[in-house]
Amino acid sequence: MRKQAEEALRDSQQRYHSLLANLPDYAIYRLDANGTITEWNEGAQRMKGYSAEEAVGQSAFLCYTLEDRAAGEAEQELLKAAQTGRVEKEAIRLRKTGERFWVNEITTAIHDAQGQLVGFTKISRDITRRKQAQALRRQLEQRTRLAVEAAEMATWEWHLVTDEVYWNEQHFKLLGMPVEPHPQRSQAFVSRIHSQDRDWVVNELTRAIDEQSLFDTEFRIIRDDQVTRWMSGYGRVTGEEDGRPAQMSGIMFDITDRKTAEEALRASEERMNKLISLMPAGLYTCDVKGRITYFNRRAVELWGRKPRFEDTQDRFCGAFRLWQPDGSPLVHVKSAMADAVQKGISFRDLEVRVEQPNGNRLTAYVNIDPLFDEEGKLMGAINVFVDVTKQKKAEEGLREADRRKNEFLAMLAHELRNPMATLGNGLQILSLTASANTQAKSVLEMMSRQTEHLVRMVDDLLDVSRISQGKIELRKASVNLVELTRQAIESVQALVQQKQQQLTVRLPATPVKLEGDATRLVQMVMNLLTNASRYTHPKGTLHVSLEHQGQRALLRVEDTGIGLSPDQLTSIFELFVQADNSLARSEGGLGLGLTLVKQIVELHGGTVEAQSEGIGQGSTFLVSLPTSTEGQWSSILKKEAERRALRLLIVDDNLDATFTLSMLLELKGYEVHSRNSGKEGVLAAESLKPDVVLLDIGMPQMNGYETCQEMRKQPWGKDLFIVAVSGYGQHEDKQNAKAVGFDDHLTKPIDLNALLQLLSKLA
Numbered sequence: 001m002r003k004q005a006e007e008a009l010r011d012s013q014q015r016y017h018s019l020l021a022n023l024p025d026y027a028i029y030r031l032d033a034n035g036t037i038t039e040w041n042e043g044a045q046r047m048k049g050y051s052a053e054e055a056v057g058q059s060a061f062l063c064y065t066l067e068d069r070a071a072g073e074a075e076q077e078l079l080k081a082a083q084t085g086r087v088e089k090e091a092i093r094l095r096k097t098g099e100r101f102w103v104n105e106i107t108t109a110i111h112d113a114q115g116q117l118v119g120f121t122k123i124s125r126d127i128t129r130r131k132q133a134q135a136l137r138r139q140l141e142q143r144t145r146l147a148v149e150a151a152e153m154a155t156w157e158w159h160l161v162t163d164e165v166y167w168n169e170q171h172f173k174l175l176g177m178p179v180e181p182h183p184q185r186s187q188a189f190v191s192r193i194h195s196q197d198r199d200w201v202v203n204e205l206t207r208a209i210d211e212q213s214l215f216d217t218e219f220r221i222i223r224d225d226q227v228t229r230w231m232s233g234y235g236r237v238t239g240e241e242d243g244r245p246a247q248m249s250g251i252m253f254d255i256t257d258r259k260t261a262e263e264a265l266r267a268s269e270e271r272m273n274k275l276i277s278l279m280p281a282g283l284y285t286c287d288v289k290g291r292i293t294y295f296n297r298r299a300v301e302l303w304g305r306k307p308r309f310e311d312t313q314d315r316f317c318g319a320f321r322l323w324q325p326d327g328s329p330l331v332h333v334k335s336a337m338a339d340a341v342q343k344g345i346s347f348r349d350l351e352v353r354v355e356q357p358n359g360n361r362l363t364a365y366v367n368i369d370p371l372f373d374e375e376g377k378l379m380g381a382i383n384v385f386v387d388v389t390k391q392k393k394a395e396e397g398l399r400e401a402d403r404r405k406n407e408f409l410a411m412l413a414h415e416l417r418n419p420m421a422t423l424g425n426g427l428q429i430l431s432l433t434a435s436a437n438t439q440a441k442s443v444l445e446m447m448s449r450q451t452e453h454l455v456r457m458v459d460d461l462l463d464v465s466r467i468s469q470g471k472i473e474l475r476k477a478s479v480n481l482v483e484l485t486r487q488a489i490e491s492v493q494a495l496v497q498q499k500q501q502q503l504t505v506r507l508p509a510t511p512v513k514l515e516g517d518a519t520r521l522v523q524m525v526m527n528l529l530t531n532a533s534r535y536t537h538p539k540g541t542l543h544v545s546l547e548h549q550g551q552r553a554l555l556r557v558e559d560t561g562i563g564l565s566p567d568q569l570t571s572i573f574e575l576f577v578q579a580d581n582s583l584a585r586s587e588g589g590l591g592l593g594l595t596l597v598k599q600i601v602e603l604h605g606g607t608v609e610a611q612s613e614g615i616g617q618g619s620t621f622l623v624s625l626p627t628s629t630e631g632q633w634s635s636i637l638k639k640e641a642e643r644r645a646l647r648l649l650i651v652d653d654n655l656d657a658t659f660t661l662s663m664l665l666e667l668k669g670y671e672v673h674s675r676n677s678g679k680e681g682v683l684a685a686e687s688l689k690p691d692v693v694l695l696d697i698g699m700p701q702m703n704g705y706e707t708c709q710e711m712r713k714q715p716w717g718k719d720l721f722i723v724a725v726s727g728y729g730q731h732e733d734k735q736n737a738k739a740v741g742f743d744d745h746l747t748k749p750i751d752l753n754a755l756l757q758l759l760s761k762l763a
Contacts, residue, residue, distance in 0.1 A: 023265075027103075027124040033117050035060040035078055038540030047103075049096030060122075063093040065069045065100070082117055083105040090127065102131040154252040156235070158186060160209065161246055165189065174231065174254055176223030179314025194220035194228065194296070198745060201233075209245050212237045230259040262293065280386070282364075285371070286341050290315035290333075300388055308346055316341065323353035323361065336368055342379035344370040352385075363392045373388060416727075421749030425453050425660030428752060429667070440508075453750075473519040474603055475754045478628065481512040481521065481553050485546055489523035492533060499538045506545040512553045513628045516604050518753070524600040527593040528557040528621050535619075548627065555623040564612035564619050572610055573598040601625065646759055650674040651681030651707065652696035652725065657748075661694075664752060670759070678702030682710050689716060692762060694746075697726035697737070705740045713743045721762060725750060 027044035029037055040055040048055075048063050055062060060074045068074070068091065081087045087107045092100050103124045110119045148242030154171035158164075164183040172179045175192050193201050197219040208215035215235045222228055235250020277282055282299035286292055292307050292314055299318060300306050307318035316337040322330040332338065336347045347368040354362045366385040373379050427448045431441070489505060496503050525544075532542050536559045543558040564572060573594050601608045606625035612618065648670050652658045655676060662672045673688055675681045678699055685693060693711070697704035704724060711717035721744075724737040737745045746755060 014214060020087045022434045026120075027126075029055070029122055031060055031078070031120040031122065033119055035074065035120070037062065038119065041573075044124070047095075047101075047124065050094070058477065063095070065092055065094055068092075075139075077107050078120060081109045081120060085109050093124070101126060101128045103127060134283065141612060156189075156250055157238075158235075158248045158647075159183075159246070160248060161241065166227075171252065174223075174229070174252065176225045176227065192221050192223070193221055196220070208235070209248060211239060212245060215248075215250065218259075221568075229254055230256045282387075283383070284318065285380055285382045286316060288341060288378060290338060290341055292318060293380065299385075302354060302362060302385065304358060304360065319354045320357045321355035323355060325353065325363075327353075336366060337381060339382050340368040340370050340383075341378075344378050346370065354385075362387050363389045394615055413671060420451065420454065422654075422656040422660055424448070424749045424752075425657065425664055427451060429660060429663050449612075450491075474520060475751055476515050477753055477755070477757060479514060479516050479518045479521065481514055481516075481555070481625070481627075482507050482546060483511070484518055484521045485525050485544065485555065488522045488529060489544060489580075491522070491526050492529040495530065495533050496542065499533060499536075499540075501533060501536060501538065501540050501542055503542045503544070507544075508546060508548055510548075512546060512548045514553060514604070514625055515628055516625070517600075519751075520600045521604070523599050523622070525555065525557075525598045528555075528623070531593050532557055532559035532561065532619070532621075533560070545698070545731065551627055553625045553627050555625070556620060557623075558618065558620045560618040560621075563615045563617040565615055569610045569612065573608070597621075597623075645669055645671060646691040646763060647671045647688065648692050648759075649681065649684055649690040650694045651676075651678065651704075652694075653677060653699045654696070661750065668756065678704070678707035678710075681707055685711055686714065686716060687718065691721065693720060693722045694725050695722055695742075697724055697728065705736070708741050723758070 008065065011352070012459050027047040028040075028041045029044045030039040032038050037058050037060065040050070040052040044055065045051055050058075050062065061069050064074055077087050077089070082266065085108065088105070090102065090104050093103050093105075104127050105122060105124045105746045108121045108123075109117060110121060112118050155168045155172050156171055159164040159166075163186055165186055165188070166183050169179050175189075177188075183640050190198065190202060201217065201219045205215055207213065212319070218230060218232050220228055221231050229237045231252050232255045233250065233252045235248055237245045237247065238249040239245070239247030276296045277298075280298060282296065284292055284295035284299045292309060295307065295318060303318040303320070305318065305320060307314035316332045316335050319332075322332065322335055324330050330352065331405045336345075336350050336352070339345045340347065345368075347366060347367045349367065352364055352366055354364050356362070364385045365388050365585070366383055366384045368381055370378055371380045371382055419677070427444060431444045431448060432762060485507060490501070493503075529542070529544065536542065540560045542560075543556075545556045547554045547556075598608050601623055604625055606623060608621060608623045611620040611622065639724060648665060650662055650665075650672065651656050651674070652661075653676050658674045658676065662674050673690065675683060679702055681695065684690075695704045695707055699707070702710075704726070706753050708724070711720060711722065720743050724734075724742040724745045725731060726737075726745070727748045729745075732747045744758060746758075
């Protein structure tokens with residue numbers, strides 16, 4: 001019997017050791033009654049890092065953390081196991097490397113046959129991964145809760161069998177209900193759905209349950225405070241019993257702000273679409289392939305047809321045909337819209353001709369901008385085009401009327417200039433040959449000045465566009481501004497005396513010299529004085545002063561008249577602007593005087609400004625002009641003295657004009673010959689070999705153009721200086737003269753100063 005018992009014990013021990021060896025994923029080891037390790041399996045070696053030789057004989061504290069050692073955890077576990085027979089717990093242990101890991105550990109007490117405690121068995125399983133997964137899951141749940149709370153998101157869990165619905169706190173808040181700890185019935189939610197949405201929302205929930213599909217919809221609820229809000233609901237079946245849905249879970253959140261923004265955007269888009277449909281301009285868009293993606297009502301009207309959306313046949317434009325402004329055809333793929341779509345180019349007020357299917361052609365201005373997405377990628381272009389056919393016809397009509405007006409004015413000026421030339425020349429002859437009678441000289445000087453002003457008025461009449469563009473041609477010479485100011489004062493004396501106004505003058509005793517156009521400068525001062533007198537009441541006061549400060553001449557014209565408001569101080573110099581009051585209107589005028597003052601002053605390199613304390617406080621106009629230095633003045637006088645006598649030939653069919661001009665030039669020291677026809681002029685030029693020929697354009701039989709061309713054909717005429725003299729003085733007349741061979745062009749009546757200046761350059 002004893003042998004059999006010993007044999008059975010050996011078999012039991014072998015099975016135990018075999019069990020220990022075949023459980024490598026478990027750390028199994030034995031302790032004696034004192035807690036000393038006596039056995040250590042391979043699983044323990046692998047899990048804890050200690051070999052059997054290192055572990056056996058060590059205390060049970062071997063893999064405990066310092067905290068557990070200090071707390072006596074090992075002793076407590078062994079004591080409890082000895083008392084109860086078994087202890088199980090989850091705890092942190094240390095590997096040999098110092099790495100911390102989680103274990104599930106069972107400690108079992110071992111007793112002998114007499115019931116005496118002989119030791120303990122410990123079985124440890126590594127649960128680190130499970131613990132990490134649990135920690136991660138808890139962290140995720142915590143983050144989810146925080147996200148739900150931050151997003152003010154309501155959560156719900158509906159137990160379908162019992163009809164109990166569990167809401168979080170936010171769910172109660174969204175419905176405007178007090179928070180309750182116990183579950184709600186589904187009717188608590190359904191009853192708060194907007195009456196217009198309730199049926200279909202319930203149907204969607206039922207369908208999601210029956211089909212175990214997604215519930216995802218937007219609807220309105222009416223809170224307990226009667227406020228209507230938009231909600232987004234989302235849920236699905238999350239539990240079953242016996243193959244049937246038993247639980248549904250989901251979320252709900254407020255989307256009222258988004259819905260409000262969407263409605264505002266929809267309303268805005270609707271208004272924009274209405275505006276686009278009603279706008280008088282055509283509008284359409286193309287994608288990057290040129291396919292039309294949108295067009296408004298006006299575009300269809302202008303095209304005369306409705307193109308097909310996104311059709312490759314109607315690319316870049318819905319027009320039947322396109323044409324260039326010059327009438328040449330323009331294929332769609334070469335149009336501006338094609339460039340905008342393909343190259344990202346913008347166009348402004350580009351003129352094109354649009355042909356409709358019925359053959360009618362319109363003129364349009366197109367404005368095109370490329371369209372880009374948020375990343376800057378070209379995605380198409382938008383074209384806004386306006387029908388300007390009527391405008392173009394009106395412009396053509398205006399151009400034709402303007403052309404006829406210019407022809408009429410040119411003819412009128414030509415007819416006026418011939419007698420004015422004779423009068424002007426005659427007055428200059430009288431001034432050169434007049435007796436010492438002071439009164440006669442004074443009258444002649446005044447008549448000459450007024451004739452010159454009359455000539456200039458004809459010039460301005462002929463070139464209205466030049467005035468409106470601020471282009472006034474100056475005929476500069478050395479002048480004395482003191483003398484010119486006196487002349488202007490004398491010219492307005494009659495107006496001042498008529499209104500019984502007092503005019504005071506303060507001029508320097510020495511000349512104020514500058515390079516300028518004498519007639520224009522007199523006109524400038526006269527306009528300022530006339531303006532001052534016109535807008536000053538009878539018996540008012542005017543004052544004119546001139547000072548020479550450094551290299552500037554300062555002219556000041558003051559009055560006690562109607563004054564100017566602050567906004568008029570600059571606008572008063574614009575075309576056709578007058579002071580807006582009864583006195584100004586009663587005085588008439590076109591509002592050109594001060595505009596010409598500003599233009600004349602600026603052309604002389606000066607400035608003009610208006611000053612006034614306000615309406616009824618009078619006005620002051622201050623003109624500043626650059627003056628000549630003594631060196632410049634001396635040089636001009638020296639050139640006049642050194643002028644060489646030139647041989648001149650005048651060819652003009654107007655006998656009076658030829659006679660008076662010849663006499664004037666002879667008095668100035670020139671050798672002058674004259675002829676009265678083109679043919680005679682050619683013969684005289686060949687025999688006399690003149691330095692300069694003054695050749696009239698409007699002669700019968702052989703006109704001035706033909707005469708000039710005939711002279712240029714001759715060997716002696718190639719270097720001859722030929723000046724065109726004509727009553728026609730517009731820009732195109734001067735261009736025509738230059739084209740046939742004239743060196744210069746003078747307009748009748750000839751400005752003697754301008755002619756003498758030209759001749760002095762040739763001397």
